[in-house]
Amino acid sequence: MNGHDTNTITPDTSLNPPEKNSYRYLFRRFTLLTVVCSIVPLLLVGWGLNIHYTYFAQTRIVRTFEEQVANHGRFIEQFLKEQSTKLRLVADTHSKKDLQKPGSLMTIFENMNREQPYIMDLGVIDQRGNHLAYIGPYDLLDKVYFHEDWFKQVMQKGLYISDMFMGFRQEPHFIIAVLRREEEDQWILRATINTRVFRTLVENMRVGETGEVYLVNTRGVYQTTPRFGGSIMDQADVAVDPFKDPVSVDVFKKNRSSRFSGQVVGRFWLTHPEWMLVVKQARSETFEEMDRARFVNLIFLHLSALSILVAAIFITRYMVGIIRKRDDHAARLNNQLMQASKLASIGELSAGVAHEINNPVAIIMTERQLLLDQFQQTMMEDQAFKNQFLSSMDQIALQSQRCKRITHNLLRFSRRTRSMIESVDLNRFVAEVVDLMERETKTSGIRLLTDLDPDLPAIQSDSSQLQQVFLNLITNAVDAHEGKPYGSIRISTRYDADAGGIFLSIADTGNGIDPKHMDRIFDPFFTTKPVGKGTGLGLSICYSIIRQLKGNITVKSEPGEGTEFIIFLPLTLSEKETRESGPSGPDKTSDPSI
Amino acid sequence: MKGSKILLVDDEIVFTTNMSRLLVNRGYQVTAVNSGDAAVQELEKDDFDVVVLDLKMPGMDGIATLKEIKKLDLFTQTLILTGHGSIDTALEAVRLGAYDYLTKPCEIDDLVSKIECAWQKKDEHVKEEMQENVQKIIESPHSVFDLYPSKDKKK
16 A cells, blocks of 8 residues: 655664563463453353262262062061961861862862962961971971970960071971961961062162162061072171161162172062161162263353354454454554654754754855955956856855755755645646656656646646645555556646646556555545554645645546546645635745745 | 844854954954843843844844844844754744844855845834834924934834
8 A cells, every 4th residue: 555655764673562471471371360250160060060960969879779679578577477378267267177178179279379488388287386287399288396496386376477597397498477376276277488589679779780679687688589690598798776766778888898898789678577678779880870961061051161262262363352452553653652752852962953954054155255246346457366256156155055955955854844735837847846856766666757737827736835735645556566567656736716726636547545445545644654664644745735726536446457646636725724725825935835 | 225224143253253354344243242141231232223133142142132133122133044944943043033043154145135125024013113203293393202202213
C-alpha cells in the first residue's frame, strides 16, 4: 500500500515487542489460570458426585444383597418347616399299625416325593429305637437307634431336625423326626432329606461366577458342600458367633490377611435347626455395574477436563497471538512516533541553525555592498583589478544567495515556514515535478505520462505544499509497481467550471490497494510497508494539506490493476483561509524565497 | 525619499554599522541602536520616518519593542528585518502593525525599496491627518491648539 514517506525509519530496538519468552510465560500463566478456574471446579464437582453416587449405589446394592440372603434363608427355613409339617401330618393321621401294613409306608413315601425326591428314606421306629417299618435304599431294618443322639432329642422334643451326620449308612445326611404318642405307646416317624436335592435347593440363588452358598451349623461345620474349597461336614472358616440381627452383610476390602479379602459376605441364621446360611460373592462382581458406571463417569469427567484443557490451550494461544499482534502494532507506532519526534527535533534545530547562519551572511552582504559603494567612488586605473574585484563581488553575492537557499531549504524541511498562497500554474507545476521525478521513475522502468488541460486557469494555492503532495503520491505510485517490470503513471489535469476548481489525477498501473485497507489509507501511521520502510505519514500529510487548501482527495483502486488519486483544488481561497494558512496580504510576499 | 530619518535597531553591531553606512551613502539620515530599549528612547527623543527593527534581540525583543512603539502612537512606520528562522514571528509582527518584513540576508536595494514604500505610507497618513485637521479648523477654528501639540503625533 501507499503509505509513502520520504524519510526512512530505522526501528528503535528498545521499543520492539516483548521477547518470545515473555509470550511463552504469558501463555503458560493464562493456560494455568484457565485450567485452575475451570478444570479444578469440574474435577471437584465430578469427584464429589462420584463419591456420593458410589456411597448411594453401594448402600442400595448391599441392601438388595441383604434382602436376597434373608429371602433365601427364609426359603430354606420354609422348606424344612414344610417337610416337618408333612411328617407331623402323616404321623398324626396314621396309627403305628397302619404304617406297618405292607405298602402303606411306600404309598406315603411316594406321595411325599411326588413333586421332587426330597426324601431319601422313611422309617417308623418304636420307643426302644427299633425299626418297625422302612422305605429307602438302605438296609436299616435291623438297626437300633436307642442310643443315637437324634433319637434322644426327638423323644425329648417331639420334633427334631438333625445336623449332618454319617450314621449307619456312613454318608452325610440329616433327618427330620416326629414323635407320635398313641395311648400308652410312642413311636417315631423319621425321614432322611435327600442331601443332593437339599444342596441344589440351598444353592438355588443367583450368586454369579464367583459366589457360593452353603450352610454351617453352630459349631462351624459345613452342612452343605461349598462351591469353592472344603466339603460337607468339614470345619468351615466362617465365624459362627450368633449375631444380633438375623441377617447381616459385610463388605471386605482386599486384605491378604483377611479370610474374606475382597468379598461380600451375607449371613442369615435359621431358627430351626440353628444353621447359618452363608452367601459369598467377590466384591468386584457384586459391585460390577456400579464400578462400570463409575468408570464411565470418570472417563467422561476426564474427557471433559481434557477437552477444557485443549480448548484453554487453543483459546489462550489465540489470545496471546492477538496480544502479540497488538504489541507489534503498538511498537511500530511507537517507532514511528519516535521517528516523527526525531524529525521534529531536527526541524527545530534546522530553524535555529538557519537563523544563526542568516545573520553572518547578512553582514557579509553588507560588507560587500560597502566595498561596492567605496569602489564606485574610487578612481581605479588597473582594469584587471577592477574586473577581478567586480567578479569577486558577484561571486560573494552568488554564494550568499546560495547560503540563503540552503537555509531556506532547511526551514522548509523544518516545516516551520507558513504556507504561502500565490498564483500557481498547475500545468507548469506538474511539468516541473515530472521533470524532477523522471530520472527516478526511469530507473524503475516506469513512464511518466501527462495529459494536461491547455485551458487550465491559474489557482491560488501553496506551491511548496502542493509539491510535497505530488512528490508523495508519485513516489507511492512508483512503489506500487514493486514486482512489476514496467508500468506507467499518468498525471492529468482538468478544469471544471461548475465545481469551481481543478481536478488533478495521478493514476498508476501498480498493484492496487487491498479493499480491506481502503478505509484506513489516510490514517496517520497506517502503512503496509515493512517496518522501517515507511512511516505511514505520507498519505496522511497529503490529506491534511489538501484539506487545508480547501480541496479534496479521493482514491479509486483495483487490486492488481492500479490506483488513481483524484485531487480537487479550488480556484481561490477566501481571505480568511488565506490568513489562516499564509501571510496577511499579497504585498507581503515580495521576498522571492518565501 | 532622500533625507528620510531611519532608526536601525539590531543587536549585531557590525551589521548596524555597515547598514548605517550603506543607507547614509544612499542619502538617508540613520541612527543605529543595538537594543529595543535604546530604540524606544530614541523614538521618544526624536522623530523618525521608518524604523528597521530586528526581531531576535537580547533583552526587549522585536515584538516587545514593536508594542512599545505602537504605544507611542507615532506616524513612524516599522519594517521588520529578521533572520529566516523567525519568519513566523515576522508575520506576527505584521499582524501587530508593522508595515512589512524582510528576511536576512537581503540586498540593500530591496531594503531601500521597502523603506521608500514605508515612507510613502507614512506620508499618506500624515497627509490624511492634515486634511482632516484642516477640515476641523475650518469647522472650529479654536480647535487648532488641540490639534497641534508640541510633538508630531497621530490623533
